[in-house]
Amino acid sequence: MKTVFIFLLSGLSVLDAIAKDIPTLPESIKKEMQFLEGHWTFITEQNGEPKTGHYTARWASRGTCLLMTFRSDSDNSTGVSSWDAATNEIVENWFDPTAGRLELRYKVTSATEWEGTSKRVTMDGKISNGKLRIIKNGRNSFRYTEKTGGLTWEIDNKRILRPMNSQQSSIAELAAFIGVWEATSEKGTRRWTFEWSPEKDFINNQQTVLDTEGQQIWTINGSLGWDQGIGQITNWCVWGGGGKTTFFWKKLSQDMWESSTESAEKTWKFTAGSSKLRMIDSDGTETIFTKQ
DSSP states (O other): OHHHHHHHHHHHHHHHHHHHTSOOOOHHHHHHHHTTOEEEEEEEEETTEEEEEEEEEEEOGGGSSEEEEEEESSOEEEEEEEEETTTTEEEEEEEETTTEEEEEEEEEOSSSEEEEEEEEEOTTOOEEEEEEEEEEOSTTEEEEEEEETTEEEEEEEEEOOOOOOHHHHHHHTTGGGOEEEEEEETTEEEEEEEEEOTTSSOEEEEEEEEOTTSOEEEEEEEEEEEETTTTEEEEEEEETTSOEEEEEEEEOSSSEEEEEETTSSSEEEEEEOSSEEEEEETTOOEEEEEEO
């Protein structure tokens, strides 16, 4: 069992190292793609035929691409949106089990418009090419137009705005923590990742410590959420070895937070900036994490 455990830890470290080398999206492009994140309703006409449906887009782990769905009575499409650095294009690849495949490539042509090309491949292999255009009508609305072969799509999308409850409002204040942060010293590397749950009710987080050779020493997974019973933001955590720990968070100032153990014996103060995350523990030791 000890050998198996060491093997598993080694495997996790290798995967961690591989994930670290995944190229990140340019910040300007990620900001553009961020516009699509969320839940949308749509009204469309396909060759004059009206239909309504539901469109969603959410970030994959580490924010490397968007995972998307397009659903109506006649559509069941699933897609991935990513960045092609060679052509400087945002690329969406879609698949529908009855309609086939769709590839969309577009560039940001202005603050409100994206333009590009489309390529449809039906289930019998027929290929048709065309053009597309996306026009943003404010933060919560956009129109998609596509003409491919003999097919014309005009889709009007409206963002579904969910009322923010007290839990979401409190968690939203921690948005500055979202991202991957690392602190490196002569002892190794500490990596901390914060990412939203799909509904943005929680911030899932993981902290991993690696030695100087990249081998995992320990890891802990947690979820930051609002504990209604005690009226406080709580980070419920599970260690890699199976143990459980709970940390309580409170806001000290505009950009400073304090986390403490259940006994309040240990505390950590965090100051989150745009590129640096400063942590000071109850012993006065300071650690600076850099955003990756």
